[in-house]
Amino acid sequence: MRRVILAVCLAAYVFAPGALHAQLALGAQLEWSQDFDNGAGARALVELPMGDFAPVELHVTFDYFWPEDGDYWELNGNLVTTPAVATVLTAYFGAGLNIAHTKWIDPLDQEQSRTRVGANVLGGLRYDPGKLVPFFELKYEIGGGEQWIASAGFMIRLGAATGIR
Numbered sequence: 001m002r003r004v005i006l007a008v009c010l011a012a013y014v015f016a017p018g019a020l021h022a023q024l025a026l027g028a029q030l031e032w033s034q035d036f037d038n039g040a041g042a043r044a045l046v047e048l049p050m051g052d053f054a055p056v057e058l059h060v061t062f063d064y065f066w067p068e069d070g071d072y073w074e075l076n077g078n079l080v081t082t083p084a085v086a087t088v089l090t091a092y093f094g095a096g097l098n099i100a101h102t103k104w105i106d107p108l109d110q111e112q113s114r115t116r117v118g119a120n121v122l123g124g125l126r127y128d129p130g131k132l133v134p135f136f137e138l139k140y141e142i143g144g145g146e147q148w149i150a151s152a153g154f155m156i157r158l159g160a161a162t163g164i165r
Helices: 002-022
Strands: 024-033 037-049 054-064 073-080 089-105 111-128 132-143 147-159
Touching: 024 054, 024 132, 037 147, 054 089, 054 147, 073 111
Parallel strands: none
Antiparallel strands: 024 037, 024 147, 037 054, 054 073, 073 089, 089 111, 111 132, 132 147
16 A cells, blocks of 8 residues: 555656646545545646647545445546647546545454555546636546546646646
């Protein structure tokens, strides 16, 4: 687990310095999941410089859910793309990886836990009228959490004035 978190931090360090000059957004989200009820999380978006290619962004989220019995959290890293045409209402789609951790009490009153790695497929819409950017996202997890998750929240745009696509 420590190796995975270290790899995510290292990747963020390698990709972020050049991308931070272009665009960074930080935010919060509320979620509903198919299996683990409601949750809340934090989100970071970094626009990756890709030259003449379609815009690509790195979305990193940490999500904590409150199931009826136990704890459940996820760490997600997704690469998404948006249409090249910048409008106020923007659709995006992408894929990535997730680390899902769950902890529960078994019938013998023993604490159990499990951490799994999986993949994400996602799509969403965001409204970008200014510094505050609300969004809605639908994600399906293959492996890891193995569930549908709907997220809604907002991001605050930092960095260059060009805006999130």
